[in-house]
Amino acid sequence: MAGTHGSQKVESQNSKQQRRRLPGPARRLILVTVPLRVPTDMHHPRSVWRAALGLVVLAACVAAGSMRLGPAPALGPALDPLNGIWAVARRAELPRTATGRIPGLTARVDVRYDMRDVPHIFAASEADAYRALGYVVARDRLFQIELQVRAGAGTLTELVGRLALGADRDTRAMGMPRAAERALAAMDTTSADMKAMRAYADGVNAWIGQMAPADLPIEYRLLGRTPRRWSPIDALHLLNRMSATLSLDDVERRRLLAAQVVGDTAARALFPVHSPLQQPIVPTGYPGLRLRAGTLPAPGMADSAGGLDRTASAGSGDGQRFAAVGGARHRADGAEDAAGSNNWAVAPRRTKDGFALLAGDPHLDMTLPSLWYEVHLVVPGQLDVAGVTIPGGPGVILGFTRDVAWTFTNTGADVTDFYAEHVDDARNPRRYLVDGAWRPLEQRAESYLGPRGERLATDTVRYTHRGPMRRYGNQWVSMRWTALEGGGAFGALRAAPHAHTTAEWLQATASYDVPAQNMLVADRAGSIAIRSTGHYPVRPGDGRGDLVRDGSKSSSDWTGVLPLVRYPAAADPAQGYLASDNQEPIDPDMPNPVGGAYLGANWESPWRAARINALLRGDSLVTPDDMRRWQTDPGSARADYFVPYFLAAAKRADSAGQPAPELRQAAHLLGAWDRRYTRENEYAVLFEAAMTQLSRRAWSRLSLDRARDGAPVATPSTAVLAELLNDPSSAWWNDPRAPGVQTRDDVLAASLAAGFQAVVASRGPPESGRWRWSEIRHANIHHVLYIPAFSRLGLPVQGGTETLSPSSGDGVLGPSWRMVVQLGPEVHGWATYPGGQSGNPISRRYDNRLPQWLAGTLDSVRMPHTPGELAASDVRATLALEPAR
Amino acid sequence: VRPSAAWSGEVGLLAIAMVAATVVGGWWGVLAAAFVWGAWSGRAGRVAVAAACAWGSVLVWTAASGPLPALVAALGAIAGAPGWVLVVATLVFPAGLAWSAAVVGSVVRGK
Numbered sequence: 001m002a003g004t005h006g007s008q009k010v011e012s013q014n015s016k017q018q019r020r021r022l023p024g025p026a027r028r029l030i031l032v033t034v035p036l037r038v039p040t041d042m043h044h045p046r047s048v049w050r051a052a053l054g055l056v057v058l059a060a061c062v063a064a065g066s067m068r069l070g071p072a073p074a075l076g077p078a079l080d081p082l083n084g085i086w087a088v089a090r091r092a093e094l095p096r097t098a099t100g101r102i103p104g105l106t107a108r109v110d111v112r113y114d115m116r117d118v119p120h121i122f123a124a125s126e127a128d129a130y131r132a133l134g135y136v137v138a139r140d141r142l143f144q145i146e147l148q149v150r151a152g153a154g155t156l157t158e159l160v161g162r163l164a165l166g167a168d169r170d171t172r173a174m175g176m177p178r179a180a181e182r183a184l185a186a187m188d189t190t191s192a193d194m195k196a197m198r199a200y201a202d203g204v205n206a207w208i209g210q211m212a213p214a215d216l217p218i219e220y221r222l223l224g225r226t227p228r229r230w231s232p233i234d235a236l237h238l239l240n241r242m243s244a245t246l247s248l249d250d251v252e253r254r255r256l257l258a259a260q261v262v263g264d265t266a267a268r269a270l271f272p273v274h275s276p277l278q279q280p281i282v283p284t285g286y287p288g289l290r291l292r293a294g295t296l297p298a299p300g301m302a303d304s305a306g307g308l309d310r311t312a313s314a315g316s317g318d319g320q321r322f323a324a325v326g327g328a329r330h331r332a333d334g335a336e337d338a339a340g341s342n343n344w345a346v347a348p349r350r351t352k353d354g355f356a357l358l359a360g361d362p363h364l365d366m367t368l369p370s371l372w373y374e375v376h377l378v379v380p381g382q383l384d385v386a387g388v389t390i391p392g393g394p395g396v397i398l399g400f401t402r403d404v405a406w407t408f409t410n411t412g413a414d415v416t417d418f419y420a421e422h423v424d425d426a427r428n429p430r431r432y433l434v435d436g437a438w439r440p441l442e443q444r445a446e447s448y449l450g451p452r453g454e455r456l457a458t459d460t461v462r463y464t465h466r467g468p469m470r471r472y473g474n475q476w477v478s479m480r481w482t483a484l485e486g487g488g489a490f491g492a493l494r495a496a497p498h499a500h501t502t503a504e505w506l507q508a509t510a511s512y513d514v515p516a517q518n519m520l521v522a523d524r525a526g527s528i529a530i531r532s533t534g535h536y537p538v539r540p541g542d543g544r545g546d547l548v549r550d551g552s553k554s555s556s557d558w559t560g561v562l563p564l565v566r567y568p569a570a571a572d573p574a575q576g577y578l579a580s581d582n583q584e585p586i587d588p589d590m591p592n593p594v595g596g597a598y599l600g601a602n603w604e605s606p607w608r609a610a611r612i613n614a615l616l617r618g619d620s621l622v623t624p625d626d627m628r629r630w631q632t633d634p635g636s637a638r639a640d641y642f643v644p645y646f647l648a649a650a651k652r653a654d655s656a657g658q659p660a661p662e663l664r665q666a667a668h669l670l671g672a673w674d675r676r677y678t679r680e681n682e683y684a685v686l687f688e689a690a691m692t693q694l695s696r697r698a699w700s701r702l703s704l705d706r707a708r709d710g711a712p713v714a715t716p717s718t719a720v721l722a723e724l725l726n727d728p729s730s731a732w733w734n735d736p737r738a739p740g741v742q743t744r745d746d747v748l749a750a751s752l753a754a755g756f757q758a759v760v761a762s763r764g765p766p767e768s769g770r771w772r773w774s775e776i777r778h779a780n781i782h783h784v785l786y787i788p789a790f791s792r793l794g795l796p797v798q799g800g801t802e803t804l805s806p807s808s809g810d811g812v813l814g815p816s817w818r819m820v821v822q823l824g825p826e827v828h829g830w831a832t833y834p835g836g837q838s839g840n841p842i843s844r845r846y847d848n849r850l851p852q853w854l855a856g857t858l859d860s861v862r863m864p865h866t867p868g869e870l871a872a873s874d875v876r877a878t879l880a881l882e883p884a885r
Numbered sequence: 886v887r888p889s890a891a892w893s894g895e896v897g898l899l900a901i902a903m904v905a906a907t908v909v910g911g912w913w914g915v916l917a918a919a920f921v922w923g924a925w926s927g928r929a930g931r932v933a934v935a936a937a938c939a940w941g942s943v944l945v946w947t948a949a950s951g952p953l954p955a956l957v958a959a960l961g962a963i964a965g966a967p968g969w970v971l972v973v974a975t976l977v978f979p980a981g982l983a984w985s986a987a988v989v990g991s992v993v994r995g996k
Binding site for chain 1: 904907908911912913916929940943944946947948950951952953955956958959960962963964971974975978979981982984985986987988989992
């Protein structure tokens with residue numbers, strides 16, 4: 001063996017000598033192309049070790065390269081610098097020019113991205129415009145649209161795995177995928193709506209089919225997934241998802257919870273059908289807030305079945321279990337910081353330029369990428385609309401044409417009812433009883449698949465004629481919800497941009513059904529109008545929808561929906577402006593078109609409405625910039641209402657002698673507050689702490705664990721608290737555990753002092769500099785997968801609870817889109833949203849609008865008539881879409 | 886020790902080949918190309934360096950084409966490690982893959 005090894009060494013040396021005699025270039029060529037003899041002495045220990053090491057390393061590399069390591073993606077495709085995760089950086093920005101092909105396109109579509117990264121889509125037909133819209137949205141937001149649609153379809157597990165199983169089960173138990181399938185089956189396949197949905201899906205699929213491997217969004221890479229193809233039903237899943245966000249509210253549950261502690265009579269007053277504080281959407285002529293007559297009944301005895309229809313046989317335990325089920329969107333801590341929105345319009349006679357003005361800012365979950373995608377669609381002679389679309393949905397939801405502008409706030413109507421059902425077998429029901437006869441339950445098998453197609457779980461969802469049925473203890477409860485019977489929203493939203501006047505626009509949206517929206521519209525002729533549009537179920541008997549009804553009687557069923565003429569509505573009012581802020585649409589004590597019909601219960605307190613109405617009343621020369629400023633106005637009608645009560649109570653305590661030192665200091669600070677939630681303000685924190693204390697003390701009877709100051713089972717709105725303030729000796733103020741009898745002022749003074757102590761304990765003394773509002777309230781905009789590196793958290797914002805730009809407690813809700821439109825001879829729009837057009841977290845366009853949004857400023861929206869109208873310097877990128885061959 | 890021109894030339898050509906292999910077959914392309922090279926030449930070290938250079942050069946191109954530092958930082962935050970670790974991994978992974986494939990290739994050829 002040694003001899004063999006030696007001969008190889010000699011041969012190698014000879015080869016080297018021969019090569020050295022060759023000319024330079026040839027020698028180099030040989031060096032790289034002619035191999036040395038491969039060592040074959042595998043018995044040499046070094047070679048053996050080298051071979052063994054090579055095998056081990058190769059096996060390790062192949063394993064790491066091809067298999068996921070826990071949450072980490074497989075290294076091979078991930079680290080591949082050409083098409084792996086690094087390619088995300090190369091594809092962060094749009095190429096200056098690009099082309100694409102879409103099947104079904106009838107003519108070339110020109111897309112111009114302006115310097116705000118907004119695509120202006122110029123198409124020959126509406127269907128082509130929707131094809132192009134699907135393409136450009138998918139190009140920027142592919143992962144987001146799949147995630148949103150899967151959330152509505154209950155198939156998130158197929159994308160993100162088992163962790164989404166609970167969410168998917170809820171979605172399917174609510175009947176949302178079934179409803180989408182039924183809505184699709186009921187659609188006319190030749191209708192314009194269906195054509196638009198198909199066209200949009202064609203566009204999305206064209207992008208998926210044509211995108212390069214490097215274009216794959218980073219989320220798919222991290223999850224180790226690839227996009228799935230789209231179908232028309234996805235638009236319906238998305239609509240259902242929005243309906244769930246905006247209209248699925250179980251007012252019954254809060255009343256039940258409260259009834260179990262303080263009795264049904266008190267519970268009904270704490271969660272009333274009509275807001276005790278009125279500033280309705282439909283103008284009444286009453287200036288400012290109006291407190292309705294009445295006092296809160298004293299807390300009563302626990303009534304565990306009080307919220308159920310008396311004819312229902314559900315036992316108390318079952319009622320309790322139903323009430324304990326999650327799902328209410330209102331927070332139990334009393335903070336009214338859930339989603340809320342504003343819109344208002346001003347008639348020309350109250351504007352400086354003499355043109356109608358409209359402003360809107362829907363407050364929704366703020367996410368990255370943003371909930372909205374800004375776009376401009378042009379089909380000559382047919383469509384010319386700018387605004388925002390929900391990625392995944394064909395059409396502009398909020399926006400303007402050259403003639404009309406519109407924006408929505410959520411009505412918050414009660415469109416969900418629950419029925420206590422009588423079934424043949426509590427464990428495995430197959431039939432349910434109606435009017436003494438058994439009816440078969442529809443049973444739908446639901447299967448939940450994992451990312452690799454593996455089955456994670458199966459369920460059977462049962463349906464009565466009302467809707468899906470779920471079990472709470474031994475009680476089966478079915479749910480009827482307008483969203484499961486909808487189908488008119490999409491057509492209405494698609495038709496809206498074709499209107500030229502407010503009247504035409506209201507006619508176009510008449511078929512809109514769910515989720516009910518306060519639709520505000522203004523036109524170029526100076527008309528303004530608002531209508532709370534959507535299907536309002538008509539219930540039997542007293543018509544109320546805030547109780548659980550007896551499912552064994554068909555007489556419990558809805559008898560129809562409210563006719564259009566009875567929707568809350570107003571047009572061109574004498575006051576010259578209209579506004580809505582999620583408050584009760586009508587004042588039940590004033591003339592209104594609703595005529596006593598039940599629309600909902602437990603409405604949001606009208607603090608924002610009071611504020612914007614006061615601003616609008618006080619300015620008869622409104623400018624677009626006023627409208628912009630008001631969208632982030634830091635003033636608070638809530639503080640204006642409550643602060644005087646606190647100060648008066650502190651003053652009375654002072655007059656009575658022996659006030660606590662902290663009460664005196666707190667009153668001094670609160671009295672010095674301008675009642676504005678600006679970033680630098682150092683007093684708002686004290687007011688909020690005092691309000692928290694006040695709510696806790698006033699509603700202490702609603703706690704199940706009063707001995708330990710437990711949280712209330714449900715917290716009434718601050719409008720109800722305002723009503724309570726009007727009754728200084730109400731039994732609610734008195735805490736039986738404390739010595740003596742407490743009155744309103746005792747509780748107010750104690751709350752202010754306790755609030756002060758709480759702030760000092762958590763943030764130090766007032767002069768510490770840590771009382772600044774910017775230190776306390778922040779916007780927290782999470783990535784759709786809650787990846788911190790892709791989120792923007794802790795953003796200091798102006799505004800507080802129930803200001804026009806409310807900053808919610810955890811900062812995830814807020815103005816998701818701000819728009820101001822002036823409808824002059826040439827329409828002008830200004831807008832922004834908290835995020836950017838791109839879904840690529842590394843892109844400049846991912847969050848480039850955030851600074852502007854935080855500052856409360858807006859961009860001017862471009863609205864070119866033709867592609868050529870945008871100067872080259874105004875175009876960031878172009879995309880030419882051609883029919884696929 | 887300064888690499889000779891021949892060594893550099895060989896590594897450079899191999900790096901180009903590795904980029905091409907990556908274009909064609911992704912990371913499997915690197916494995917395949919290195920295996921063939923190893924079987925043919927028996928020189929594993931050079932192909933390892935070439936593979937690292939190939940992927941490194943694509944990274945440089947990426948850095949010139951987009952916000953790579955931001956991506957490095959974000960991925961580092963997600964991975965709970967300094968971002969540069971991922972960059973190093975992007976160089977070490979193909980190097981290890983190519984070296985081992987070349988060694989195995991040379992062994993197979995030796996049989």
